[in-house]
Amino acid sequence: MTTSLLFAIPLLYLLAAVLSLVPLGRWFARGLTIVATVGALVAAGGCAAQAVAAGSITAIPDWVGVDGFGALLLLLISFVGALAAVFSWGYMKVRARERGKRAIRLYHVNFNLFLFSIVMVPMMQEVALAWIAIELTTLLSVLLVGFENNHEALEAAWKYVILTMIGAAIALLGIIVLYRALQDAHGGPFTWSALQAAAPGLSPVLFEAGFLLLLVGFGTKVGLVPLHVWLPDAHSQAPSPVCAILSGIETSVILYVILRLFPVAAALPAVHLQNWAIAFGLISVGVAAFLLIQVRDLKRLFAFSTVEHMGIILTAAGFGIASNSFIAPYQMLTHALAKPLCFFAAGSALMVAGTRDIAGLRGLIRRAPLAGAALLIGGLAITGAPPFALFLSEFSIIKAGLSGGHYVAVALLVAFIVVAFCAVLAHINRIVFGHPEPLPKAGAPFPFTSAVALVLAVVPVIVLGVWIPGPIHSLLSLAGASIGGAAP
């Protein structure tokens, strides 16, 4: 029963992708996508429940299966996907006037294929197949990034594909090195659990080389500094629903793959993984925080915020290594809930005002109250203000860091988060409040479904800010055990 649920998730996306090709009227592709993504969300919920009950789901032994962390990610992916599909309805209705029905159909095909590829990543237990799934996520999102088909979007798409594919090739070499390390230690099938089991026997040189190659290679896709240069371009030029998926969950999924190696490293004392992770994480947070001060484009603002949060997650993983702490998955969860809200708000502002430029957008709360309020809530949520979910997760990270004795790191982390907070809110303040200026281009009326999507996105962020439901808590503990390394 549960294995069929597990397979149902990608199959639903695939089916929706294929059927969206059929030209059956204006609303067919869009409605089909919403139905498919909601169905996938339900299936993912079922899988998560099963994972909480049984610890893990194994569909094809040694090839396909999920454990706690994977089930959490499936849930997040399908949630963000469903929200983005709902927002796409209204967004594409506005854009369809310029692009034509065929382009919109192809958008939905690509959208579903993209979600299909992201969903495959946590499901793959075999490491080499996980690499292939990650390659597919890049390839299937290139044309989405370049969807607007103007100069900037194509430039962003080109940089995206070239830089991330370079990273993927480097990561391939890393995977080969890890495979060799496993084979030399007589490990058997090339899965995450086999790597963890064989950990004490792995050659430290090989593992360190493989891990560094994977960190650099996949770190390019995650957006870790200094390999992040494509991220602000790609995550801002794509259509807003796609941005929500890219920033909200796709980078977290790639970071998940890197984090799967942490328990292996914890068993190898010669590899000082904790220091590397904390250092790289803090570099990303710091650089992103300072870059946030000088952005001029609303979506680039949120893209840099993604870089910052990826750094925070990496730092959290460093803090929590070998201690079963779930702070890193928790941060992934809250980030995935808050980021789509930000991008939906940005997309709404773009629809209403016709421009993304921070200097040009003013007084949004007067022009479109819902969009303005959403933008304000999103800005507060993504920078970790109470009573939103990110506040709780960042607080638990700081607590874990302090209890682990990393005082300097925690101090730096807090400082950078405060800088980012001030920068983002200064920009948002300028946009939301202030006297509305006459616009260069007349905007469009705000679609109802986009409003629905905004509300749906806001609710979990507020709810999880005050209370973590029981099942979510168990899921998080399982996820923490997956990357903790110590005995669960």
Next chain:
Amino acid sequence: MITYIIYNLVQVAFVMGLSPLIVGILNRAREMVQSKRGPSIFQPYRDLAKLFNKDQVVSEESSWIFRITPYLVFITPVFVTLLIPVLTRFPLFFAFAGDMLAAGSVLALGGFFSALAAVDTTNPYGPMGASRTRMVSFLAEPVFMIVFFTVSFVAGSTIPYIVQTKWITPPAAFFEPVHILLLLSFLMIILAENGRIPVDNPSGHFELAMIDESKGLEYSGKGAALMKWGGYMKFTVLLIVFLNVLLHPWGLAPSLSPVQGLVAILLVSVKILGFLAVLVVIESSLAKLRLFRISEFLAASFIIAVAAMISQLFTGGAA
């Protein structure tokens, strides 16, 4: 002992006698590939005979360098012939008098003097061609060095007779990347040093575009004949280094008997003909490079030689 010296002299006579024929065959083959009839393959002999019977005209402004250069250009390949394995597999009398570096330096001496002589005249095209020839030789020097160093790295010596045995023991070593890549690099050097396509057009008459041909522009009579013959011999000598030392010592006489010597003459000639066929294909399918692209051509040759050395490091050191 005497037989060794006789063999050496036979080698010199072989190179001196056969080099005009080699160039004649090459010219005729090139013309035939272009669907023309081409001159007779013995035409260079007739040209040399004609030039020897003519008077020399020497400019009053020129110095002793101009007069001595034809002799130098003629003698230097003869010296090199004494050092390299032309007909025999075993070292002859003068074999250890110098190694490949010495051979390269001796040939460079001839080139140096011919450039000086070209400047010595008051012909405006002389210095222009001389400076271009010097540029090509200057860029080719590092490649020569790397080739010789890699060869000594593999074979442990730069004496040609010793080097030629190293490539074929064991027989599979023929296919080692260091061997094949060195062959490729040296082939490009032969094309550059002898002024063949794609570096220079040997049948061109346009002085402004000449690189190597310009060294013989001012000479007449005996001087011109010696310059031409010396050029043919230099080409032959470099060919023989490529074929007998670097490629494979097939066809060389393993012992001193005269019968084997005659057979060696035949087989080496066959080898040279095979190489001429390859050369004709290369010359007929490429176009002459622009002057500033020649540095890229020679840089590529350098990189191939260094890649040969790196391959040796990778496969010899890492294995």
Next chain:
Amino acid sequence: MSGLLGPLNNLAGGLFLLNAFAMVATRQVRGCLRFFIWQSLCLVASAALIGGITGTIELFIVAAINLLTKPIIIPILLARSVPEDIHTRREIVQVLTIPSALLSALVIAVVSYFAGRTLLSAAAPLVPAANVPIGIAGLLLGAFTIAVRREAVPQLFGLMAMENGAFYAAIAFAPDLPLIAEVAAAFDALVIVLLVAILTRAIHERVGTTEVSSLTTLKEEPRP
């Protein structure tokens, strides 16, 4: 006969490296394509030869798959999806002059030799050990190609050369990698080429040129 396979494999490695250098140095787009095809053929040859040396059947299948996709299907795909005139382009102005680019490539190759030696000393001994440093060199030279080329299609070939390099190291370092992963990766290369070709066509239509290194408008400065 088996004594011949080792040196032949080394020869394939030497030619692989040479083709990687050539891709850095060539000016023409068509030249880049040609050298990529030759490099892929060296990869196929090496896979088959190592399969013969170590007796691993999977490597023959890998060689066959790579023979089908890289030298045959990829050029056909490109010819169909990218406009003809892109293939005839050459780069007149370069990022680095050709001799400097070649010398930097040389330095990269030497660095990868040392990196490969470190990895090899940490692993169990391998029979065709030269593949690993050559593969790493191919990977790094592919990245270098992307850095020094301005046109779109050579950058794509640089990417493919990186994958070639990683696979070259893989056939020696991890010959029994699950076959399904190898098959999927080979078809993945096809998808990359197809998508990048579509993107190149879109850029060609919209921006008017495929000189992608001149696309630098996305920055933090205020837009005019």
